[in-house]
Amino acid sequence: MSKVLIIAEHHEGVLNSATAKCVTAAQALSPDAIDVVVLADLPDEVAKQASTIAGVTRVLTVANAANAQAIAQNLAPQIAKLAEGYTHVFGPSTTFGKDVMPCVAALLGVAQVSDVMEVESSHVFKRPIYAGNAIITVEAPAADTVVATIRTASWSEAAQGGDAPVEAVSVEASLPEHTRFIGLAGASSDRPDLQSAKRVVSGGRGVGSKENFKIVYEFADKLGAAVGASRAAVDAGYCPNEMQVGQTGKIISPELYVAIGISGAIQHLTGIKDAGTIVAINKDGDAPIFEVADIGLVGDLFTILPELEAAL
Structure with missing residues (x-):
């Protein structure tokens, strides 16, 4: 029982x-x-x-x-x-x-x-x-x-x-006095929460720079999606580490996952393997991400994303 x-x-x-x-x-x-x-x-x-x-x-x-x-x-x-x-x-x-x-x-x-x-x-x-x-x-x-x-x-x-x-209900428990709340520091965003979002758009090293990452944000906003990133993008300083998706970041299972400029390292794939539909955009047709993607677009993301935005 x-x-x-x-x-x-x-x-x-x-x-x-x-x-x-x-x-x-x-x-x-x-x-x-x-x-x-x-x-x-x-x-x-x-x-x-x-x-x-x-x-x-x-x-x-x-x-x-x-x-x-x-x-x-x-x-x-x-x-x-x-x-x-x-x-x-x-x-x-x-x-x-x-x-x-x-x-x-x-x-x-x-x-x-x-x-x-x-x-x-x-x-x-x-x-x-x-x-x-x-x-x-x-x-x-x-x-x-x-x-x-x-x-x-x-x-x-x-x-x-x-x-x-x-x-x-009331609980009689002895609570510690040595631990107390001082403050919470966190990034605020109007976008959906990454861990519970139904749609997620992530950018990788292929985006090229922190300034270029705005194209990922704009595309995500068009989809009403949360924004994530690969570890390579986080390590390169393109975005903060709370956006990292993967084994050492957040493990997610959205209905739609769009990987932009992400090659598909094993630690990243671990975090997205339960996604419903995976879309990959990468100029390298041999990138590992295409082995797990349901839909793959081989080409320059800076050309493809504006075209997709226009279509949406």
Whole structure:
């Protein structure tokens, strides 16, 4: 009998779509219950959004001023207390989940199962290794609570239409005093979030310079897409590292991925292999990116992109 607790990821009152993907993964267990917990200073709005996810049994809210910012050292002790009575605790394999879930696993005294891409049974899972070039099967001890991060690129979002009840709960947990929130520094953008966007346009070293990268931004805006970059483009200073897509950046699964001037190094391909349709534009017809692309355009990107923009 499985009972799953899912940690909701949210920011500024908006529930991240990764939470719905965790619900889909939880459903693969055929559990008796799937509960979602929202930890925030004011959790009601996020809880309302979580309650509409199909398959959710209950939404729990933990209102605490200490939860205003997603600091793992504050959230983990509360989650560990809530985990009592649950067989599984799931979180998304995003920056948020990779920060919080290992702390939860440590407090529960169990080994975390990372990047779950397939559920074989209640304690047996498949996950990628070697930059996604191999898939291994791992088995968690049957007597332990399973703490796992869910590889969001491998799961679809659970449907909407649910109407789960929302319950406020209190958690008696000792929170650390040595960790506190000072400030958040991050790039602001009107474009969609890279990790959850349905369409993504990325530029690589072939774009040539930071100044030339504006052609990628303009094309993305035409598509209403998020903007990413290869590691080579980031290392060359064309764009900030939060835009990096790949093994050492963000692993994404948009419906459409357009790679502009990207040769297709293995670490980059690892980050896009679950995309629905991959379009590659590169002047080198032998570039590795064309081996995975559904549509390939061989030519000068500075000629092709304006033509595509005009057609759009």
